[in-house]
Amino acid sequence: MKLPPLVQGFVLHFGEMGSRWGLNRTLGQMYALLYVSPRPLNADDITAKLGISRSNVSMGLRELQAWRLVRLEHHPGDRREYFSAPQDVWHIFSTLAEERQRREIEPTLSMLREALLETPGSAEEAHAQARMREMYELMDQLTTWFNEMNRLPPDTLARLIRMGSRVAKLLEAKDRLRASAGRVRRRGRRDAEET
Amino acid sequence: MKLPPLVQGFVLHFGEMGSRWGLNRTLGQMYALLYVSPRPLNADDITAKLGISRSNVSMGLRELQAWRLVRLEHHPGDRREYFSAPQDVWHIFSTLAEERQRREIEPTLSMLREALLETPGSAEEAHAQARMREMYELMDQLTTWFNEMNRLPPDTLARLIRMGSRVAKLLEAKDRLRASAGRVRRRGRRDAEET
DNA sequence: ATGGGATTTCAGAAATTTCTGAAAGTTCCG
DNA sequence: CGGAACTTTCAGAAATTTCTGAAATCCCAT
Secondary structure, three states: OOOHHHHHHHHHHHHHOOOOOOOHHHHHHHHHHHOOOOOEEHHHHHHHHHEEEEEHHHHHHHHHHOOOOEEEEEOOOOOEEEEEOOHHHHHHHHHHHHHHHHHHHHHHHHHHHHHHHHHOOOOOHHHHHHOOOOOHHHHHHHHHHHHHHHOOHHHHHHHHHHHHHHHHHHHHHHHHHHHHHHHHOOOOOOOOOOO | OOOOHHHHHHHHHHHHHHOOOOHHHHHHHHHHHHHOOOOOHHHHHHHHHHHHOOOHHHHHHHHHHHOOOOOEOOOOOOOOOOOOOOOOOOHHHHHHHHHHHHHHHHHHHHHHHHHHHHOOOOOOHHHHHHHHHHHHHHHHHHHHHHHHHHHHHHHHHHHHHHHHHHHHHHHHHHHHHHHHHHHHHHOOOOOOOOO
């Protein structure tokens, strides 16, 4: 591995962490390398910089593309394929989250949906099914929420994040507004809809 | 494995998924079993129901406790240890998320903090460091946000989730309120603080 | 303090995942 | 076409992770 120390540390760390995120060492290293690279790299660049086999790089690049974490581009007058990581960190995190949802959550939601259609054959199964229903409902709600938030304009979302728990204050404000509107009992400004 | 079909399907699925979440097959199966079980189980129960070795169960239980996913209890007049999964699904998801943050995010935040203190020795390193700073800032913001939300009273949080993207409407309402307050230029009701 | 039920440890076996080199495939140019 | 420049495939090697059985340890009741 032939890299400046700062970059090497970053790459190695991502290699280690790669396995904790559903990736693996090589994938983590490759992604880290592309992320900090000032220009797109081709497969041989990556092979050289990481000191791993060419075929491993080829497979890794396929997988990173499946994760939608890297983009492929061509340079005029050069037959090789160049890869780069999108620059926008928000965007990166959002695709990462989407992709993980697709791989980690959706299969379970389907499985649970099917299980909930079965007829329990015993008290034990009935209990199990009730527990599955609870889990299904929360997962479903959370993914719906996540998808909605992810569809919001990025700056709105950024603002909500920046507010943190102070959004709760908005809720209280809304409640006060509704309460007083109820007391006065006439048509007023309607700034927000009910949930 | 000797289980009612509905339960067996659930357990096997969690076994498969276990590896995608930072667990592993056995851990996933054990957790699934405890989750749907109507009563706490001891290690031998689990050994029998899942058909795996006693020692594997012992190690798995330790790990599930480290994840704070199961609780240990004792029954009077019985020396064995009984394990159960907390009933509240919200609570489960929240500890799961906390635990993942601790294992998947925090190490990277530390690594990045250290890297940002280094002095880049070349233009390439300077660029890499700038990219790391971007990543650090977003991760830091997201974890702060997550921690704050997780500290909110559960019903407030539940309400926010149920609102989904409609929270954005509250933001707009707030903006309108501030705008008109500014026009009128006198002290009015202050329902929400500025971000 | 001893016996025995219960749990833990751990070295090596088994299973799974990742990586490689060699061969095959693709594409473009002359 | 023929071949050079790249990329992909894939069977087996290497590395890693998970699982087991046997032995050790713990700890309570007598």
